[in-house]
Amino acid sequence: TASLSFEYAQNTAASIRKQLPSTLCDPQVAIICGSGLGGLADTIHEAPRFEKSYAEIVHVPLSSVPGHEGKLILGQMGPKKLPVVLLVGRVHFYEGYTMDQVTFITRVCRCLGVTTMIVTNAAGGLNPNYNVGDIVVLNDHLNLAGLVGVHPLLGPNADDFGTRFPPMSDAYDLELRRMAHQSWRALSLDEGKRRIHEGVYSFVGGPSYETRAECRMLRLLGADVVGMSTVPEIIVARHSGMRIVAFSLVTNNAILEAGPRGDDPEIRGMDKSQLEEYLSRGRANHEEVLEAGREAAKDMQALVRHMISNFPHE
Ligand code: ADE
Helix, strand or coil: CHHHHHHHHHHHHHHHHHHCCHHHCCCCEEEEECCCCHHHHHHCCCCCCEEEEHHHCCCCCCCCCCCCCCEEEEEEECCCCEEEEEEECCCCHHHCCCHHHHCHHHHHHHHCCCCEEEEEEEEEECCCCCCCCCEEEEEEEEEHHHHCCCCCCCCCCCCCCCCCCCCCCCCCCHHHHHHHHHHHHHCCHHHCCCCEEEEEEEECCCCCCCCHHHHHHHHHCCCCEEECCCHHHHHHHHHCCCEEEEEEEEEEECCCCCCCCCCCHHHCCCCHHHHHHHHHCCCCCHHHHHHHHHHHHHHHHHHHHHHHHCCCCC
């Protein structure tokens, strides 16, 4: 229940805090690193540094996806030595975890005193202007699962975290979004091979990737990217009053053309091998997702680090 999740999160936070050097005791920023975006952890190598695998932390569920090792790192970032929590690897709803489990680590962060959450993920591009490797600053979301009742705040409200009916219209912090674009410019990343956009993230349960018809539906609903994470954590973070900035890395392009049985005139008259090539175009696959992640991860990490170096130290 809600009160139990508060108690558990408090317990976990207390057990972590007990092991921390005093310089890391009150982290203000947490960073959830998505698929292949955990390299940020390796940029924190100086003491004070605290690292624990999720397996070593009480109550924290373990991820089962390749490429999503789960660990928590606390360290200092930037010239102001801002204490931060890095979460490398997350658990997903499609693994069979409950929404409470998916969002537990976010609640632990809140109990550790975190007030700003930076979330990254790998996502499929629905906006035809996006290229693989582009970065999208989220400015809104479609919580498809939540609208029909699969929602992380379902059940008795955890009053210790926030109110029963939290607004989500302002979930994506304008000031932090501005800072993201400023950092992008300051780092001259515009001159590189990827672009930055603002867009709407659509949360789907997964684990299968979307069909062509589903891609067209999501696009029609106003989504720019689609993915299987992030929104539950954001809702829980926002419920407890955190400021949020979230980035999607576009790892594949969803196909918006009609399928072989649809009204696509292009496929009439194709022979078998042409048809096979046509059907494999834009087909999402996990290896491709991880590969695009590896390529773009450095820019994404530079962006986050630059933003953090400009954060005020409270
Ligand atoms: N993650 C990466 N690509 C995705 C896609 N096409 N759909 C959902 N989640 C994704």
